[in-house]
Amino acid sequence: MKTVAEFEIKYCQFLDAEGNLSAGAPALAADTGELLKMYRFMTLVRTFDAKAINLQRTGKLGTYASCLGHEAAHVGVAAAMQPDDVLAPVYREFGSQIWRGVKMSSILLYWGGDERGSDFTAARQDFAWCVPIASQMLHGAGVAMAMKIKGEKRCSVTYIGDGGTSEGAFYEGINVAGARALPAVFVIVNNRWAISVPIESQTATKTLAQKAIAAGIPGIQVDGNDVIAVRHTVAEALARARDGGGPTLIEALTYRLSDHTTADDASRYRDPDEVKEAWTKEPLLRLRSYLTRLRVWDNASEEALKAECAREVEAAVDEYLSAPKPSTDEMFDHLFARPPQSLLQQRELARHYAGNHNTEAGNRDTTEVGH
Ligand SMILES: Cc1ncc(C[n+]2csc(CCOP(=O)(O)OP(=O)(O)O)c2C)c(N)n1
Numbered sequence: 352m353k354t355v356a357e358f359e360i361k362y363c364q365f366l367d368a369e370g371n372l373s374a375g376a377p378a379l380a381a382d383t384g385e386l387l388k389m390y391r392f393m394t395l396v397r398t399f400d401a402k403a404i405n406l407q408r409t410g411k412l413g414t415y416a417s418c419l420g421h422e423a424a425h426v427g428v429a430a431a432m433q434p435d436d437v438l439a440p441v442y443r444e445f446g447s448q449i450w451r452g453v454k455m456s457s458i459l460l461y462w463g464g465d466e467r468g469s470d471f472t473a474a475r476q477d478f479a480w481c482v483p484i485a486s487q488m489l490h491g492a493g494v495a496m497a498m499k500i501k502g503e504k505r506c507s508v509t510y511i512g513d514g515g516t517s518e519g520a521f522y523e524g525i526n527v528a529g530a531r532a533l534p535a536v537f538v539i540v541n542n543r544w545a546i547s548v549p550i551e552s553q554t555a556t557k558t559l560a561q562k563a564i565a566a567g568i569p570g571i572q573v574d575g576n577d578v579i580a581v582r583h584t585v586a587e588a589l590a591r592a593r594d595g596g597g598p599t600l601i602e603a604l605t606y607r608l609s610d611h612t613t614a615d616d617a618s619r620y621r622d623p624d625e626v627k628e629a630w631t632k633e634p635l636l637r638l639r640s641y642l643t644r645l646r647v648w649d650n651a652s653e654e655a656l657k658a659e660c661a662r663e664v665e666a667a668v669d670e671y672l673s674a675p676k677p678s679t680d681e682m683f684d685h686l687f688a689r690p691p692q693s694l695l696q697q698r699e700l701a702r703h704y705a706g707n708h709n710t711e712a713g714n715r716d717t718t719e720v721g722h
């Protein structure tokens with residue numbers, strides 16, 4: 352017997368839970384302008400997230416998947432991307448989308464049940480949300496294939512959850528990306544839970560990053576609560592992909608501090624001590640400690656930022672709530688070039704029942720639907 356192949360999985364962290372910087376950190380760790388920008392977005396996303404949950408609780412938003420605790424992973428990934436790269440998200444990567452210019456009012460519109468929310472004004476080539484688990488892996492790989500065929504210097508970045516890595520489409524996506532050396536980066540957000548299924552029941556592998564080995568591509572683990580490490584790792588992977596070096600699978604280790612969605616109650620299956628422990632490692636705290644140590648942040652700047660974020664979110668909420676309701680025709684008009692007779696009849700019926708409802712503005716009242 353001889354060894355025919357050997358593999359290893361590296362782990363990257365620069366900023367620990369207390370905000371201490373390790374040796375060998377990249378130049379980004381000294382770039383206070385960029386660090387402050389990322390901290391600002393992370394705070395904005397957290398403010399937005401809390402507001403979205405309140406909107407759902409008061410019947411003004413549909414089911415919403417909180418991104419609490421994922422801010423560093425989401426902002427770090429987006430900050431490493433070029434504007435003309437293409438993002439294929441799942442359903443909770445709002446931090447990446449907001450960084451890339453997607454309006455918070457669009458996000459609310461979509462999760463309020465209005466498809467017009469996915470007609471982004473910025474990042475127009477990015478994909479909208481993808482609820483069928485892992486199907487976005489094929490979109491991400493397909494887009495990267497198109498970029499390669501066209502000889503473009505662009506990349507796709509595709510998200511997937513820890514639970515999603517058990518799906519066939521996950522393997523199909525990384526496999527074709529490896530086989531064709533596609534300019535694609537896949538980011539697993541390992542938040543340790545897939546609704547009520549813990550990572551320990553999800554897989555026997557020690558890391559999710561090692562799933563890359565089966566696809567013949569590099570796999571790396573990163574502290575997903577360390578925005579410096581996430582941005583650095585993704586930037587390296589994107590640079591390699593852009594240079595023709597092929598795809599990378601990155602596993603970002605974080606924790607879902609919230610329920611799965613507003614339709615879930617995680618206290619029914621999760622040990623509260625685990626959640627308490629996870630709060631000590633959350634991403635904003637450590638970046639704030641680090642910025643404070645660098646003497647570029649203090650309590651006054653924190654208060655000012657929180658007030659500014661609250662104002663920005665309120666403006667987005669106003670825009671969302673005052674958006675004219677879509678007409679019932681919207682349900683029928685975008686699927687077929689020539690809708691079949693049965694759908695045309697249903698469209699008429701919907702018009703009839705909607706009455707003058709179709710022209711009313713605002714007054715959103717949504718019904719909870721799980722997914
Ligand atoms: C194909 C498919 N199967 C099942 C579901 C139901 N479902 C929605 S979210 C989810 C768990 C996903 O967990 P994970 O991939 O870890 O992502 P997270 O929600 O933690 O971000 C499941 C099973 C679905 N949406 N699509």
Ligand SMILES: [Mg+2]
Nearest residue numbers: 512513544545
């Ligand atoms: Mg998960």
